[in-house]
Amino acid sequence: MTEIAELVSIAFAAAIVSNPVLTWFLGICPFLGVSRRLDTAFGMGAAVTFVVTVAATLTFLVQRWVLAPAGLEVLQYVAFILVIAATVQLVELWIRRFQPDLHEAFGAFLPLITSNCMILGTCLLIWLRGHDTLPRAVVYAAASGVGFTLALVLMAGLREELEEADVPGPFQGAPITLIVAGILALAFMGFAGMGRA
């Protein structure tokens, strides 16, 4: 397979077949918490996609050029979480200063992202799944962000409809959201086996 085809296959698998939210359970907190309205779901998705792409690039470089040559792989978790925290801070400063439109769109979500397990999870999965060149890692991360946004937006659409529904008392709030998420996950299982898992 040529490299381009390989990248497309990685992207498809990351965004759809092994959707980070619906098969890896990454980023469940925003998936349940910020999926009430379509526009906030989009904003959160955009912020996560942006940060995960930058953070994955930086953690890839740190792992490849700093930790591995120094034999310090054991410090991977500490190094990654610090890189992610710093990335979020820098991205926030940068878009506030130079990209006021973007800041308007998703600035409010940035501080919440450091502790979003989707970011750290994606940075770690790059190594666990052997995406060992920079283009593959970046494509995997960006596509994971797109998959996260997709799940969030689908969920927001469903929940906007759900507001009209008469949900039985004990199921109101979190339970019905989880059941709907389960049905959504069931639908995504239809993609199982397609592309590079």
Add this chain to the structure above:
Amino acid sequence: MTDEARPIDAADEVAGDAALAAADPNEDGEPGAVDRLYRGLLPENPVHRQLLGMCPTLAVTATVASALTLGLATVAVLVASSLAVSLLRRWIADHVRILVYTVVIASLVTLVDRGIAATLPDLHRALGPYVPLIIVNCVIIGRAEACARRSTPVVALADALGQGGGFLLGLASLAIVRELLATRSVLGWRVLPDAFEPWVIMALPPGAFFTLGLLIAAGNAWRDRGEPESATGTREGAPVSGKIEV
């Protein structure tokens, strides 16, 4: 995310809880050690009531063995980080505290991760990214922020054991249901007869969402038993959690 959680009903912290609080008060009216321990287990259960730490809850509960491994690893990190934060509380400057907590937790998780990799290599491989993801489990940093940073080590330890135990209980409750229905057995013990057709879906991602949704709904129904339906709209009070992760 806690805005999703149903408010914790004052009636939950029934007589027994009130008696514990009265018997074990702190000088400044903060809940005491015994109270902290009990709260985490049931009334403020991180999984069922506060909906914290959802990612590992859903991801590792396909089998009881992996749920217990990750649950115990989380308890170990939570206890150690709460003790460390409590002991260091006078020296951690307020504006860098989250960073300090994160580094402490990440270092502890690295230790636990190496320990599991050395003793249970197969389980370690099966758990994949979820052991390192303990770092961003909001239960842990939430307890540092909500309790350990202004408590004595004894109270912090009790709080960590309570919340950690509650997390372990939550994980176990989910895993037992899922493994039983998906494989007819729990931890290798055959429970259901051959006539029961295994529900394979329970071992897969949708089963995790369904099981947790149904368990929380069951908890809500049990709590609301005997109440007229209109009463659900009038609950007072907010879920008690240190950090609201979104």
